[in-house]
Amino acid sequence: MVDKNIYIVQGEICTVVGAIKRNSRWNTHTPLDEEQDPLLNSFSHLKEILNNMKELSDVEPNIFLRPFLEVVRSEDTTGPITGLALTSVNKFLSYGLIDANHEAAAEAIENMADAVTHARFVGTDPASDEVVLMKILQVLRTLLLTPVGAHLTNESVCEIMQSCFRICFEMRLSELLRKSAEHTLVDMVQLLFSRLPQFKEEAKSFVGANMKKLKMRAGGMSESSKWKKQKRSPHPPRHMVRSASGGLEQAPTTTLSNNNLSGGVPFIEQDNLSASDSVASSMSIPTDSGLDTCSKATSREDLTDLDQSSSAATTPSTEAGHLYTQSEGRQVEHAQSASVESIPEVLEDGESVTEHSDSASLHDMDYVNPRGVRFTPQQTQRDGAALIPYSLPCLRELFRFLISLTNPHDRHNTDAMMHMGLQLLTVALEAAHIAPYQSLLGLVKDELCRHLFQLLSVDRMNLYAASIRACFLLFESMRGHLKFQLEMYLKKLMNIITSENMKMPYEMKEMALEALVQLSRIPSFVTELYINHDCDFYCSNLFEDLTKLLSKNAFPVSGQLYTTHLLSLEALLTVIDSTEAHCQAKVLNRTTQQDHSAEMVLAEGECSTNDRTDTTTGTPIVNSANGQNVPEADSVPLPPTSGHLMAEKMRLGRQDQEETEPAEKKEPKKPHRFSSCLPDSQELLDIRNKKKLLNSGTEQFNQKPKKGIQFLQEKGLLSSPMDNNEVAQWLRENPRLDKKQIGEFISDRKYMELLDSFVNTFTFRGLRIDEALRLYLEAFRLPGEAPVIHRLLETFTDTWHKVNGSPFMTNDAGFALAYAVIMLNTDQHNNNVRKQNIPMTIEQFKKNLKGVNGNTDFDQDMLEDIYNAIKNEEIVMPDEQSGLVKENYVWNVLLHRGATSEGVFLHVPAGSYDHDLFTMTWGPTIAALSYVFDKSLDDTIIQKAIAGFRKCAMISAHYGFSDVFDNLIISLCKFTTLSSESVENLPTVFGSNGKAQIAAKTMFHLAHRHGDILREGWKNIMDSMLQLFRAELLPKAMVEVEDFVEPNGTISLQREETPSNRGESAVLSFVNWLTLSGAEQSGQRGPSTENQEAKQAAMLCIKQCDPEKLITESKFLQLESLQELMKALISVTPDEETYDEEDAAFCLEMLLRIVMENRDRVSCVWQTVRDHLCHLCVQATESCFLVERAVVGLIRLAIRLLRREDISSQVLLSLRLLLMMKPHVLARVSREVAYGLHELLKTNAANIHCTDDWFTLFALIECIGAGIKPPASFKVTSTTPDIDTGAQSDSELSFHHLSEVSLDRGYTSDSEVYTEHGKSRMPRSVTDVDVTSSGWLVVGKDDLDISKVAASGSKTLLNPLVNQYSLSLGQDMGFHDTKSLIKCVESLSFIVRDAAHVTPENFELCVKAIRVFVEASLNGGYRTYEKKKNHKYDSQKSRVRRKPRDKEGASRRAKASSQRPSRSHSDDEEDEGVPASYHTVSLQVSQDLLDLMHTLHTRASSIYSSWAEEQRRLEPVGKKIEADSQTLWTSCWCPLLQGIAWLCCDARRLVRMQALTYLQRALLVHDLQTLDAVEWESCFNKVLFPLLTKLLDNISPADVCGMEETRMRACTLLSKVFLQHLSPLLSLSTFAALWLTILDFMDKYMHAGSSDLLLEAIPESLKNMLLVMDTAGIFHSADSRTGYSDLWEITWERIDCFLPNLREELFKQTVIPQPVELVQPAALSPVPVPASPTEPKTSSRPVSPQDPPPPSTNGTDRSSPVPPSTPPMPTPVKMSPQISSSLIQSPTSQSPLILQPLASHLQVGGVPPMSLPIILNPALIEASCPVPLLPTPHPTEHSDTPQVK
DSSP states (O other), X not given: OXXXXXXXHHHHHHHHHHHHHHSGGGOSOOHHHHHHSHHHHHHHHHHHHHHTOSOXXXXXXXXXXXXXXXXXXXXXXXXXXXXXXXXXXXXXXXXXXXXXXXXXXXXXXXXXXXXXXXXXXXXXXXXXXXXXXXXXXXXXXXXXXXXXXXXXXXXXXXXXXXXXXXXXXXXXXXXXXXXXXXXXXXXXXXXXXHTGGGOOOOOHHHHHXXXXXXXXXTTHHHHOHHHHHHHHSSOOSOOOOOOOOOOOOOOOOOOOOSSTTGGGOOOSOSTTSXXXXXXXHHHTOOOSSGGGHHHHHHHXXXXXXXXXXXXXXXXXXXXXXXXXXXXXXXXOHHHHHHHHHHHHHHHHHHHHXXXXXXXXXXXXXXXXXXXXXXXXXXXXXXXXXXXXXXXXXHHHHHHHHHHHHTOTTOTTOOHHHHHHHXXXXXXXXXXXXXXXXXXXXXXXXXXXXXXXXXXXXXXXXXXXXXXXXXXXXXXXXXXXXXXXXXXXXXXXXXXXXXXXXXXXOHHHHHHHXXXXXXXXXXXXXXXXXXXXXITSTTSOOHHHXXXXXXXXXXXXXXXXXXXXXXXXXXXXXXXXXXXXXXXXXXXXXXXXXXXXXXHXXXXXXXXXXXXXXXXXXXXXXXXXXXXXXXXXXXXXXXXXXXXXXXXXXXXXXXXXXTOOOOTTOSOOOOXXXXXXXXXXXXXXXXXXXXXHHHHHHHHHHHHOHXXXXXXXXXXXXXXXXXXXXXXXXXXXXXXXXXXXXXXXXXXSGGGHHHHHHXXXXXXXXXXXXXXXXXXXXXXXXXXXXXXXXXXXXXXXXXXXXXXXXOOSSSXXXXXXXXXXXXXXXXXXXXXXXXXXXXXXXXXXXXXXXXXXXXXXXXXXXXXXXXXXXXXXXOOOOTTTOOHHHHHHHHHHHHHHHHHSGXXXXXXXXXXXXXXXXXXXXXXXXXXXXXXXXXXXXXXXXXXXXXXXXXXXXXXXXXXXXXXXXXXXXHHHHHHTTTTTSOTTTHHHHHHHOHHHHHHHHHHHHHHHHHGGGOSTHHHHHHHHHHHHHHTTOSOHHHHEEXXXXXXXXXXXXXXXXXXXXXXXXXXXXXXXXXXXXXXXXXXXXXOOHHHHHHHHHHHHXXXXXXXXXXXXXXXXXXXXXXXXXHHHHHTSOTTSTTOOHHHHHHHHHHHHHHHHHTXXXXXXXXXXXXXXXXXXXXXXXXXXXXXXXXXXXXXXXXXXXXTOHHHXXXXXXXXXHHHHSOHHHHHHTHHHHHXXXXXXXHHHGGGOOOHHXXXXXXXXXXXXXIOBOOOGGGOOXXXXXXXXXXXXXXXXXXXXXXXXXXXXXXXXXXXXXXXXXXXXXXOOOGGGOOTTOSXXXXXSGXXXXXXXXXXXXXXXXXXXXXXXXXXXXXXXXXXXXXXXXXXXXXXXXXXXXXGGGOOTTTHHHHHHHXXXXXXXXXXXXXXXGTTHHHHOOXXXXXXXXXXXXXXXXXXXXXXXXXXXXXXXXXXXXXXXXXXXXXXXXXXXXXXXXXXXXXXXXXXXXXXXXXXXXXXXXHOXXXXXXXXXXXXXXXXXXXXXXXXXXXXXTOSSHXXXXXXXXXXXXXXXXXXXXXXXHHHHHHHIIIIIHHHHHHHTSOOOTTOHHHHHHHXXXXXXXXXXXXXXXXXXXXXXXTHHHHHHHHHHHHHHHHTTXXXXXXXXXXXXHHHHHHHHHHHTTSSBOSSSSXXXXXXXXXXXHHHTTTOTTHHHHHOTTOOOOOTTGGGHHHHHSOOOOTTOTTXXXXXXXXXXXXXXXXXXXXXXXXXXXXXXXXXXXXXXXXXXXXXXXXXXXXXXXXXXXXXXXXXXXXXXXXXXXXXXXXXXXXXXXXXXXXXXXXXXXXXXXXXXXXXXX
């Protein structure tokens, strides 16, 4: 079967031949004519050849192409015929009829290119001619873009490009044609530059040789003589259309669609094709004929390559394939080497061919085929004239040509040409990576950058935009080679952006900004800018300047936001965006590493192996993929789609096979200033600091060189004795130095050596003298004075001459030549000289230098070169020129710098220096964001700003920049309008302002998320919270707080307003009412619906903000942030002028909640909170809501924190703050405290272990419930100026060893009042009488310190003295609150009734507390009513704002009434008198207390035994617990009995009776039988006698009968106890005194009552006692003369005073004479008590030795009996005078003289207890003295005693 391709060729022959014949020239139709005509003849030859062929592939391509190409070349054919021939050629190419692997393919392709670029035809009319030109374009495009196009040579490619440029730039052609040419060029450039990676850089010589051949002149387009001459003549009948040859480079990635209009050039002439053909070609459908023979070969070869990658050559066809195609798969090695080596081998022929072809095409009008017709492959190979496929040279030439098109200073370049050049350069840069190719890179560094930067200053927008685009592509891929170019570019952009020029279009600024945004989005571009420029000593601070510029530019001057402002912001944000992305990535990596650390370990091995396989097999994999693709693509010969896609498929001429490119494995260069390729931040910081110093040194040098050098020496940047080499180096490398100053400095005579060093810094070796001089003179400005010039040139020539091996005869010759060069430069280029003289010629120049070289001439060629060099390029003296000359000079300096080590550009990984960059940008960025957020109304922009804020926050959190985060929060706070709006308008304004709500949400969101790094910002957040609180926008949960007193347990911090006072005073309301009409007035009543909606919106927004989370999540905050948050809350204190109590209470509540949330680490913040609470409580001078909340808060904290062992003791110590409060303030909050303490004990009693802590609690309970004054050690004395006294108290009263507690705790317990506490007993001896031996005991360790006494000045000592001989504790009871009292008693009973809570640590304190409450509840607490009215305070004033913030504030706060009128005053509701309920309550309290005392009393013995037992088991260190009766008496029984006795004196009969019953039971209880005589004696002295004394008062005037009964029962009790314990009592030395005291009481009670009850009862009791005593033989004495003892005498002496007849009734039989009756009157006179110890008037009186004894020094409180050394008292006779004297001194008449005043002192609620002389009788003095009364009485006694005798 015949190959279908043959039919295609035959069909095309018919078409062309038919057209030729139809033409008028050939209408003779004779065969002869056809044979003679060469065109028709060649076609008929071809027909015959094809008729004998089965496969087209058997015919050489040249053979079937030749006739068609001859038609194209022929001058005689008309346009349409030439067009048809071109269409045929195009079709052959499209169908792939030329097999790329054919030996002769290269030649065929070359011929085709030559023919088409030199096509000629007879012109008809312009439109038809343009059709032909269009077809030429189409063929050229198809030719270059099909696989066979790879065979084209460099020259052909250049000619093809040049032809296209010709059409493109010929303005007389139609626009459509020109645009088609443009599109074709784009595709071609795209193809060529996409193929760039397939080519290698050749050796330097080869580059040079080729470059000379392929020059294309940009101006050549318009200068083409043919075009000009012929087109000027008016339409000649025939004209030739030729295209010139040329060359170009590189292509972009515009992949065009795969159809027949690709690239905008039609491939197929529809007229000449049948429909089916056109469809087939356009759709690229392969047909089943010989069309794809060639492709089969290709695919076969590719497959074998894949399978047998290392086998030898398989078939001739595959070998041929290797030679030409070098397909992707692995290549056979020798084939590869052959093809690569063929380049140098063929070089010579190639060049000759090139020259030949060039000359032929340019000069011979008639076509001569330069190669002859070599149709046989053997011949080609034999001659060795193989054509080299095009490679780098044509690309380089193309690139150079495109760059030359963009030169704005070339007058030939029109705007259209420059635009075209830029467009194609953009394509080239997009398509290829040019940097690896030095020859191309050189062009980029110099001309390309230069032209692009010059185009930035043109005012034509399209050129400006195109150059900006090209610049982006350059710096994106090649900035590593363009360090200084980049600096210049950015400076130019910055100048454009900041330009004030009114003519500059706005769009230019916009584009410049967009360019910056785009650049800064390149990964690590900004970082590299910072590293390479900001951290380079002699570069601008590009990054810093850019940041400043953008920030400034983001602020609109007019207030109107334009796109430039947003673009500036966007550019700023690029840094933030990338930094944030890196931070996020790090965070993610960290979390994933944590999550999968185990998995990672396993997977690591696998990863590494995978990597290895990838690297080894990477290339084969990729290539085989291509290999499979390629045959498929070739088997379907497609019309070319786009240059880029085609480049992938082209395999011929590739030089990059078999190289797994070692991607520049060499070590990256490192700039000298860095220690490594990735310097650390500190190093960069040092460099930047040094740079600042260098800059200021440079500035000073530019004013005065010496000053600059000196400055740098001071700063240590230059060594101090000047080092010439160092200074010379600095002068050379610092481009900012003023060249004029350098010139003056180095030419100064003082610095001759410096000049030598300076010249030595140049490298003159191998430079011609003018070149060296040019280099030298560009480094400084040559001064004008001749001697100075002489010195500078002399040094220069000496050095140059030396390094170049002395080329001249003498040094002077060199000097003269150098001078001549400078003169020549001036002569040629100085305008002033040129005006006067004609410039010097070469001959004149040579003549001037005749015989100068040591009397001989210089080399004439050298002089000629020098002359031309100077004439063509001026030696520019720095700072002298302007305009283009100066521009060239600056550019050259830039290139020189780039070539030195200074030009090294460091590439760094993205995100390397984010920390440093962020530090520099955050300020400007946040400022700009804030501004844009503030000014913008557009949602998207607002969202962008918020996103910016969030990213900044995330970064600052990641790096721990708290200052940045604070700044952010402060900015956001401003936008929430919360702090700026007045409270009244806030809900409305905030609710209707969407932006404010977004800001608020963001602020809270950021605080929740990154609260860890908030510091200062907490203050602003808390201010916002306060505003929300004032405006009542916070969630209900946040304003409701715990409370002890309220029934439901919570209280709202916001009080309800009463309607009468809604925000305006009464007067205003009235005025409003008068001035408003009814309708308006009704409108005023409630807020409008808009306002309500706004408020709803505000509340919803705040709910979403979730402010409460700040508190609940505070437990996750870092400690430092937590402390700052607490500081912020504490800062709202009562000191500020704008202080508002409710606000402070709100902040306090938040603070307390935060502490509770953080209870796990409360010890870290406790001191702060405690000090704050101390400040609030202790400093308060009046009670208010805030103080109340502080007190409640303190107790709430205690309740929560007591469970924590580490902090509990500190917390309890802090409760002492309450005791330091001013008493009247404390009284006002007593109820809260009472309820709180009750709660605390209920929940935490088991957690309190230390006596100190119990002391604190009991002291509090006593103060609150009973109103007693706190112990003095807790007072904050007003004399100390330091308000922190309170704050110090914890440490003052801090922990001690248990053994020290009793000494240091600042108080004395009851047991110390009664007994020595925890110390071994000492034998009682006379030594016990010392300074403190008195019945008064000082409570509080500090009060004996002289310092304390001094400090308190004239004030009396604060601690009361405790009198043990009184039932009362002698504490000053203030007023107390009934409910508090009841609650406190409840708390006490809670402790007492649960045996677990009664411990050795709290037992005595408990007992004392009960006694305090006994006193407080006495008579039902009646005394509290005396001053009740004036003690109350007005509830209105309880919560006042010191100074209102503003008018609305004042009116808002002046709320009519407190929410809780019943709070914080004692029993207000009982003002009008005492309601009955009170009595029942207080009765209950008294009964409870009695019961408690009784319980304790009865259980005491067993409790103590169990403690002692337990302690024996545990054997702890510390005080020993004794369970003996003596301890029990002092610690427990005695105080409890005193307490019960005190209730026996209650005014309420019921209580009295109950108490007496309890007392009786208690005294007669079994446990008490173990007491010895001393204890029983103290029972009389401390319990019974004081009780009887008290009952003598008129306690209950209303209840006379009841009182009588009470007194009677008391007396009976006395006698019962006396009789029951008579036997132990007898052993006392003081028995007589005790007995006489009993008789005294009998006497008084006889006369106390008004009824007969006592009169009858007392004698009976007395009789009873006397009889028992008599029976016991107490009155009998064997020694006395009467048989009766002295006691008998004294007894009756005393009884006879009030019952004269009793003796006779009882003892009728015994009559005792009464010798002392005559002394009776004397006895009646009031005699002062000896030693008068009983009258201390003030507590400050120094303790004297004669005072009644205390519990001696070691603390015993028992009345010490006479020491053993003293003989027993009753026996010696000599004692009687003493006794009688004491009798005489005692009051014996009916009016008991001493007792009267005593009674008055003991009135309830009377004077302070200190002034009570409680001792009733001189006998008692003796009873309580450690020794008997002194036998030598006072002088008064001396006068009495003789009388007695």
